[in-house]
Structure formats: structure tokens, C-alpha cells
Amino acid sequence: MVYRLINAVWIICSLFISVNTHAQNTTTLNQLDEEINALVKQHNVASVSYAIIKNGQPTHINTLGFANLETHSAVNDSTSYRIASISKMIVGIAVMQLVESKQLQLSDNIKTLLPDLKFENSWSSSHPLKLVHLVENTTGWDDISLREFAYDNSAQLPLIEVLAINPASRTSRWPPGTRHAYTNSTAAVAALIVERVTGMTFERYAQQYIFAPLNITNASYEIAPPLLATGYTQQLTPQPYKPVLMSHAGSLIMNISDMAKLLSALVSRDPLLLSESSYKRMEYSTSTNVGNFNAGYGIFNHARFYDGWRFRGHDGAMRGWRSELSYSPNNSTGFVVLQNTENNAAFRAIVDKIRTFATSHFSTKTDEQSFQAPPKSLQGYYRYQNPRNQMRWFLERLVSPYQLTIYDDSAVFSSVLPIGWNRKLHYQEDGTWYNDKGEPVAMHTVDPLLGEVLHYGDRVLVKTTMFAAWIDKVVLVLWLLMLVAMIPISLFWLVKLVTKKYSSPIQKNARLITMYVALSGWLVLIFLFIGMQAPIPRLGAMNVISVGLMLATILMALCTAAAIYFYIKHLGNQTSRIATVTSGVLVLCQSAVVCYLAWFGVIGIQTWV
Structure with missing residues (x-):
């Protein structure tokens, strides 16, 4: 998991390195295609496929490069990619469908749903583990180990056997329902619950109730299905296909045409999948210290802010592959990017180009919000306290501090390391911080173990000293x-x-x-x-x-x-x-x-x- 930390730091840095690339606005899809083609060549990427829905217009799909460099097979809209953690969104949709049909409730106790699942929760009497904690990643569990990431699941083990490999990782490090911490095992557990409730394999359920209604014809959890591109390292070394252990957390394979159909359903609130209220429920968190929070991780659905505009969706990364699905339902806009090369700089440059184009028609809210002068007592240094993986915390801790600098009518929230990351914030007296687009991004509240904390997106930060x-x-x-x-x-x-x-x-x-x-x-x-x-x-x-x-x-x-x-x-x-x-x-x-x-x-x- 160390590489995920390095990738995260690189992504943050690259956002600022690439600022100058946005000096000229892209105005047409043809121009956008040309600029992305130039980026593919500049960064030596094997291929990229992307789909864009802008302001409710018909979906634009484009593919560039090669599915396989050795055979010079050109990529097309039927070429399949490994979408990695975007797979979790399918689990979230399945859970919400069962909630709609009243076969599940988000408040259901995991001990009741899965009495044979091993996990540890020292706060079970006051904070029992619930279904909502699984789908919002607020269990407090560690992420799976490197050994589990390295596991070759060619045998396609049943979920209950997969979850028996390392039950120790399913130990709550703090009371469930207080802090977010991303982990892959929660999606596997949620998929197992879907199987137990429906009596179907998760693959069959997804095919019948999610893919078929959207006419998605090539989604697959199979090992190396036909038309799958080859994944490459940044040096363009081909990567052999390795089936992941937590398959429902990251093994789904789809082409850009089918991904565009999923994107369209999320953007338009397609009733073939979910009701309007269920779509909305997926897009905010409820099970942390701050309660309902638009900037939090929803039901396997994260918040991402582009130029201050809030998008929902998910991204994915595995060796040889990068992917992102992001959408703004309020603006009828979204995009999907699939890349079969492990090149973070290229991927962020391409995504930045697309999101700049996609948000060019967005307009700031007309109803001006009233903000107050932030209390000076809130100024100081903060360190987040919800690491994804405890083993790597010795490294992650180096980039965990932030600084909140208070001015007369606003504040700046900035990272100590890497230097240069900062966000301007506006304060309301209820303890909520907003960005320049009027989106809530942070809240002050109380954690049962830490006391006073600041929730910034998925981070839970406690005040510390400059020293x-x-x-x-x-x-x-x-x-x-x-x-x-x-x-x-x-x-x-x-x-x-x-x-x-x-x-x-x-x-x-x-x-x-x-x-x-x-x-x-x-x-x-x-x-x-x-x-x-x-x-x-x-x-x-x-x-x-x-x-x-x-x-x-x-x-x-x-x-x-x-x-x-x-x-x-x-x-x-x-x-x-x-x-x-x-x-x-x-x-x-x-x-x-x-x-x-x-x-x-x-x-x-x-x-x-």
C-alpha cells in the first residue's frame, strides 16, 4: 500500500505543476480530442479511452492508442479495461436496490446479517457495526494487507473463503460510525450480504439487475475476458493478468461504451436502476461524527472537487491500470477516463483537461451565502487521525499535518507537505467551512476518542502544535x-x-x-x-x-x-x-x-x- 501514498502525494503535486496547462480554455470536443491525443503522445501512454456528458448533451466517446503494443492492436470502444475500485460503485448500487425493495436497511447490524463473519469491535455495545458503516467505509478497519493484494485468486474463491484469509484486518481501530477509513474488504463483505439476501452470486445479481437494464453487454468479473487490453507500467512493460482477491472491490472489466451507459444513468438519475432519492443518498455520508455531509464518502461514492465544483463518483488504480468516473448531477455533466498505463502524471493531465472542459459551462450559485468571521481560536496546525492502513502510517504521517490560517473574513487551509497545496475557506457559525463555490467541505465536531476534531472531506483532523x-x-x-x-x-x-x-x-x-x-x-x-x-x-x-x-x-x-x-x-x-x-x-x-x-x-x- 506504500505506492498508494506516493501516488496520492504525486497527484496532489501534479495538480499544481499542471496549472499552466489550463491557461487556454478548450472550447470544442474536436479541440479537446486533439489536446488529449497530444498528451497521450507526450507521456508515452499505451492508450486512453474516455466518455464525456456535458450539460445533458449526448455522450461523446473517444479512444486513442493501442490496446496491445506488441501486436499494434488499436483500441476502440469495444476494448475492455480493468476499472479497479470503480467496481465498488456496483456493490453500492446493489445494496441500495435491496434497501429500496426493503430486503435490507442501512441500519441493519452486521452480526445479524452475517453471524459467521469474523470481526472485532471493542465498542460493540455503544457503536455496533452496521451495514451503513460498510458501504460508507466507516468501520474503522485496516485496509487489506500487501499479502492479500499480492494473492493470486485464479481459483476465484467464494467470498466467505476470501474473507477467512485475514480476519485480523477487520478490527475496528476506533468506534464504527465516527471516522472514515477506506478499505477494500468492506466491499467484499457488502457483496457477500447481497449474495446471502438474494440467494444469487453477486455476479449474477449484477448482470440481471444492474447491467441488463442499462444494456451493458460486456461487463465481466471473469479472468482475462476477450477484448481485454494489456496493462503496462510507466516504462511500458506489459503486466500479466492477476485476479485480485477482493474481486468485487476491484476486478470488474468494462469497455468505454458500457462505462458511458453507467455514467449516463448516474448523471440522469435513470429510474431503471434506482429512485431519485436513492441516487441522492449514495452521494453523501451519514455515518461519521458530522452526520450528513456532502463532502464525505457516500455509499461507495466519493466526493471530488474540481476548481471547487463538487463531483461524485470513484476512481481506481492497480498495476498497469488507471480509471476514474466522476459526475455532477446538478450540472448534468460527467466523464469517465480509462487508461491501460500506470502513469499518474499522464492520467492526471488527461483528467484535468477533460474536467476543465466539462466544467466550462458551470455557473456560481446566485443565492449568495452569508459567512462570518472565523474564530481566531481555530487557527493552527492539524494532523489527520484516520489512516487507511496502520502499517504504512509511519510514512503517511509525514504528510498528515495541515495548517489553518485565519484572516478577517476567510481562512486558508494548506498542507505542510507537500508545500503549495491550499484551499480558501469561508466560515459559518455552525462550524461549517465552505469553498468559493459555496460547497461545504469541512466541519468542526467532537470525536468520542479524540475530542474536538475537524472533518475535511474524508480526513478527521485534531489540532496539534507547530513543533x-x-x-x-x-x-x-x-x-x-x-x-x-x-x-x-x-x-x-x-x-x-x-x-x-x-x-x-x-x-x-x-x-x-x-x-x-x-x-x-x-x-x-x-x-x-x-x-x-x-x-x-x-x-x-x-x-x-x-x-x-x-x-x-x-x-x-x-x-x-x-x-x-x-x-x-x-x-x-x-x-x-x-x-x-x-x-x-x-x-x-x-x-x-x-x-x-x-x-x-x-x-x-x-x-x-
């Missing part, structure tokens, strides 16, 4: 600088060691142990970097990289501890002040890093478990 927001980053940068500086220093010391320039054993050992400390730090960084390039195959199984990372973290802790012991024992016995300062700063920084990693359980980490 706490910056200290981990300062130490990290200083440690990295010391590791880099140790490269020439170590070479210099090695020459002197080989030529026996150090007469004292203490001088010799002090330099050796400092080099061991630096080497152990570099080993952790190298194994982590290599693993992060392809985390699912490299860290999701027991292999040289994953075991190497585990051993490197242990070695780093041992070398650092040995260095501390050595310097305490021989304090004042070294003759070189420069060597003493260099060693002291490195060991001090690495000690802080080791303590940080140990606190979050990274020393001796077994990523494949």
Missing part, C-alpha cells in the same frame, strides 16, 4: 543529509584506516562503528525504495526485498544501539573534534529515526504477513 507538525520532517531531512555527507567522509576514513593513520584503537573503532551506522541507514532506505517501486509483488510476498527490509531495520537498530553504547563508554576519549561532531549528529539523528520506526512497529517489519 509536532514539523519535528519529524526536520529530523528526517537532517538524517538524510548526514547519510549523504557520510559517503565522502567514509571514503576519507577508509583511506586512513587502510593506511593505518589511526594509532588509537578508539579512534579506529569510532570511525568504523559510525560507518556501520550510516551503512545500516542506507540499507533500510535502499530496500524500502526498491520495494516501493512495486510494493505488491516485492513486499507482499516473502522474498529478497521484503526479508532484506526486515533484516535491514533490525540491523539499523542494533548498529545505532551499539554506537550509543560505544560513545557513552568512551566519552571524551576521541581526539578529533570534527569526527566526534559528525558521528554524534549522525547517531543522534538515526537514534530518533529508530525510535520513530520502533514506535510504529517498523523495526523487524514483516510486510508479507
Whole structure:
């Protein structure tokens, strides 16, 4: 899951890097097609297919590139793509259909619906786990492990067997119904509930009640169906088809024509699927601390703001594939983008181009909202407290702080890292923050464990200090600088060691142990970097990289501890002040890093478990 964090940071950064590409507005579909074709060539993308509905006009579909680079097979509107997590929207629609038919209620207790499902909830008496928590991802569960992501589900295991593989991940980390935390297992559990209630496999149910009514003819959960494109890495290395474990969370395969039909149904509120009220219910959250929230994750349906305009939908990512379905029902507009290349920069550039075109006719609300001066007491630093995956929190925590700066009549909410992300906000006295388009995006409320919190979209943030927001980053940068500086220093010391320039054993050992400390730090960084390039195959199984990372973290802790012991024992016995300062700063920084990693359980980490 580490790569998802890196991708998220890159997406945020790319939004600002690509600002200049919006200087000239695209006015026609032909011009848009030409500009996207240029982006496909510029970024060396195998293919992209997209569909656009603008202001209720007929759907525009276009396909560019190759479904398979080896055979030079051109992509067309019948070419199928893996849509990854957009698959969850089908589960959400199925659940809402059963709610409409009164076979389910969102308030149903999971223990009643699935008495044989294993999960842990320490707050079951006050906060029992309900169906609404599954479909809005407010269970508090960890996301599935790298091992589960790496699992080859060629056997297409039944859902109950899939969910038996790692029940430990289904442990609520906070009271259900308080904070959002995205996880793939909730969609699998919800799909199992659909199967139990209807007596049908989920695939058969989806075909009969969702795909058939919309005349979607090529949607498939099968393994590598005909007309499926080949997925590619950013370097255009073809990726073999691997069936995912949580199939209903991410294994659906569709072509752009069928995706356009689904998009049209969501934009137009097609009664063949759901009633108007059910469509609306999918598009806001109810089961967090703030209650009804338009900026929250709805029923497998997320909020995304483009230039301040609120879109609903979902996106998807897996190795070799990127996808997004976003729509604005209030403006009768939406789009789908499917890409068979794992290139985030290209994907965001294409989506930005399409969404800029799609929103060009939007107009700001005419009824001016009245805002108040924000209380100065709200100003300060905040850190979110609802990580998706606890194992990766040691990395995600580095980009978790935000800053709220209060002005006379507005505020700016900005990230500490990456630098440059910011949003202007307006305040109402009920504790709600709005963006410039009048959309509610954040609310102050109370969490049963954290106390006063700020919900910004899916994030749940608690106030912190400037010192706490910056200290981990300062130490990290200083440690990295010391590791880099140790490269020439170590070479210099090695020459002197080989030529026996150090007469004292203490001088010799002090330099050796400092080099061991630096080497152990570099080993952790190298194994982590290599693993992060392809985390699912490299860290999701027991292999040289994953075991190497585990051993490197242990070695780093041992070398650092040995260095501390050595310097305490021989304090004042070294003759070189420069060597003493260099060693002291490195060991001090690495000690802080080791303590940080140990606190979050990274020393001796077994990523494949």
C-alpha cells in the first residue's frame, strides 16, 4: 500500500505543476480530442479511452492508442479495461436496490446479517457495526494487507473463503460510525450480504439487475475476458493478468461504451436502476461524527472537487491500470477516463483537461451565502487521525499535518507537505467551512476518542502544535543529509584506516562503528525504495526485498544501539573534534529515526504477513 501514498502525494503535486496547462480554455470536443491525443503522445501512454456528458448533451466517446503494443492492436470502444475500485460503485448500487425493495436497511447490524463473519469491535455495545458503516467505509478497519493484494485468486474463491484469509484486518481501530477509513474488504463483505439476501452470486445479481437494464453487454468479473487490453507500467512493460482477491472491490472489466451507459444513468438519475432519492443518498455520508455531509464518502461514492465544483463518483488504480468516473448531477455533466498505463502524471493531465472542459459551462450559485468571521481560536496546525492502513502510517504521517490560517473574513487551509497545496475557506457559525463555490467541505465536531476534531472531506483532523507538525520532517531531512555527507567522509576514513593513520584503537573503532551506522541507514532506505517501486509483488510476498527490509531495520537498530553504547563508554576519549561532531549528529539523528520506526512497529517489519 506504500505506492498508494506516493501516488496520492504525486497527484496532489501534479495538480499544481499542471496549472499552466489550463491557461487556454478548450472550447470544442474536436479541440479537446486533439489536446488529449497530444498528451497521450507526450507521456508515452499505451492508450486512453474516455466518455464525456456535458450539460445533458449526448455522450461523446473517444479512444486513442493501442490496446496491445506488441501486436499494434488499436483500441476502440469495444476494448475492455480493468476499472479497479470503480467496481465498488456496483456493490453500492446493489445494496441500495435491496434497501429500496426493503430486503435490507442501512441500519441493519452486521452480526445479524452475517453471524459467521469474523470481526472485532471493542465498542460493540455503544457503536455496533452496521451495514451503513460498510458501504460508507466507516468501520474503522485496516485496509487489506500487501499479502492479500499480492494473492493470486485464479481459483476465484467464494467470498466467505476470501474473507477467512485475514480476519485480523477487520478490527475496528476506533468506534464504527465516527471516522472514515477506506478499505477494500468492506466491499467484499457488502457483496457477500447481497449474495446471502438474494440467494444469487453477486455476479449474477449484477448482470440481471444492474447491467441488463442499462444494456451493458460486456461487463465481466471473469479472468482475462476477450477484448481485454494489456496493462503496462510507466516504462511500458506489459503486466500479466492477476485476479485480485477482493474481486468485487476491484476486478470488474468494462469497455468505454458500457462505462458511458453507467455514467449516463448516474448523471440522469435513470429510474431503471434506482429512485431519485436513492441516487441522492449514495452521494453523501451519514455515518461519521458530522452526520450528513456532502463532502464525505457516500455509499461507495466519493466526493471530488474540481476548481471547487463538487463531483461524485470513484476512481481506481492497480498495476498497469488507471480509471476514474466522476459526475455532477446538478450540472448534468460527467466523464469517465480509462487508461491501460500506470502513469499518474499522464492520467492526471488527461483528467484535468477533460474536467476543465466539462466544467466550462458551470455557473456560481446566485443565492449568495452569508459567512462570518472565523474564530481566531481555530487557527493552527492539524494532523489527520484516520489512516487507511496502520502499517504504512509511519510514512503517511509525514504528510498528515495541515495548517489553518485565519484572516478577517476567510481562512486558508494548506498542507505542510507537500508545500503549495491550499484551499480558501469561508466560515459559518455552525462550524461549517465552505469553498468559493459555496460547497461545504469541512466541519468542526467532537470525536468520542479524540475530542474536538475537524472533518475535511474524508480526513478527521485534531489540532496539534507547530513543533509536532514539523519535528519529524526536520529530523528526517537532517538524517538524510548526514547519510549523504557520510559517503565522502567514509571514503576519507577508509583511506586512513587502510593506511593505518589511526594509532588509537578508539579512534579506529569510532570511525568504523559510525560507518556501520550510516551503512545500516542506507540499507533500510535502499530496500524500502526498491520495494516501493512495486510494493505488491516485492513486499507482499516473502522474498529478497521484503526479508532484506526486515533484516535491514533490525540491523539499523542494533548498529545505532551499539554506537550509543560505544560513545557513552568512551566519552571524551576521541581526539578529533570534527569526527566526534559528525558521528554524534549522525547517531543522534538515526537514534530518533529508530525510535520513530520502533514506535510504529517498523523495526523487524514483516510486510508479507
